[in-house]
Amino acid sequence: MPIRAPTLLFVLLLAAPPGAAANNSATTPGPQLSVERQADGSRRALVQNPLAGPLQVRVWEPGRPEAAVEATLAAGESRAIGRFSGAGAAELRLLARPGPALPLPPLQVRPYAFPLPANVAWRLTQGFGGRASHRDPANWHALDLAAAEGTPVLAARAGTVMKVVDHFQAGGTEAALRERANFVRVLHADGSMGLYAHIAAGSARVRPGEVVEAGTPLAAVGSVGWSSAPHLHFSVQVNDGRELLSLPFRMAAPGKGWLGEAP
Secondary structure (H helix, E strand, O other): OOOOOOOOEEEEOOOOOOOOOOOOOOOOOOOEEEEEEOOOOOEEEEEEOOOOOOEEEEEEEOOEEEEEEEEEEOOOOEEEEEEEOOOOOOOOEEEEEEOOOOOOOOOOOOOEOOOOOOOOOEEEEEOOOOOOOOOOOOOOOEEEEEEOOOOEEEOOOOEEEEEEEOOOOOEEOOHHHHHOOOEEEEEOOOOOEEEEEOEOOOOOOOOOOOEEOOOOEEEEEEOOEEOOOOEEEEEEEEEOOOOEEEOOOEEEEOOOEEEEOOO
C-alpha cells in the first residue's frame, strides 16, 4: 500500500512540537519553523532540518503565495530563509520535501538487492502500477512484499539513513492511517532515496546518519499505517523539485527471477 507521510509535511508556526516517542523508538523529529520579529516589524523565518540528508522547504503566508520563499537545507542545517511583512495576521506555513531538488538522476542499471532474507517465505502482493494503491507518482513504481511480521528488512542498496519513523502502532484501512506509517528512508549517492515502509513499531535497527551497505538490517516487517496485512512496501524515489516521484528499478528475487522492470 502507498505511503504518504514522507511526501509532504506541513508544519504550522507556533504549533506544539511532536510528542515524544516511546523509549525504544528511533523516530526522527520533523522539520521545525520558527519566527523572529525584527526591529522594523518584519518577520524572519527560520527553518531547522533534522534529517540526515537534504530537505527542500517552502515558507509562505496564506493568501500571499507570491511572497513564498524556497530553499534547500543540508543535513542538520538550521537557517533563516526569508523575511515577511509584519502586517499579515496569518501564521506562516512550511512545506518540506525530503531529498535534493534536482533533475532526475541517471537511473541505476545494476539490480537492487532483495530487501528480505533469502530463506524466508514471501509473496508479491502488488507491483508497479498496482490497482489497489500504486497509482500516484510517488508510489507507482513500488513493490509490496508480504512476509511474516518480524521478518528482517534489509537495505537494497548502499546509502545513508536519512530518516526513521517507527513510533506508530496501529495498522488498518482507515483513511487516517495513510499518513501514519512507519518507515526508513535511505539516501543514495545519486540523490535518489530508498523507502522501506510499514515496518513494525520500535523495530528500527539503524539511526539517521548511519551509513549502510546492501544487506544491512534496517528494521522488521510490520503492518503499521494504511496496511491490511504484514508486508514491506519498497520504492525508489527522487524529489524533482515539485513532488516525490518513484523510479523504475529491478531486483532479483531468490528463486523467482526478476521483480520490477529495467530502467
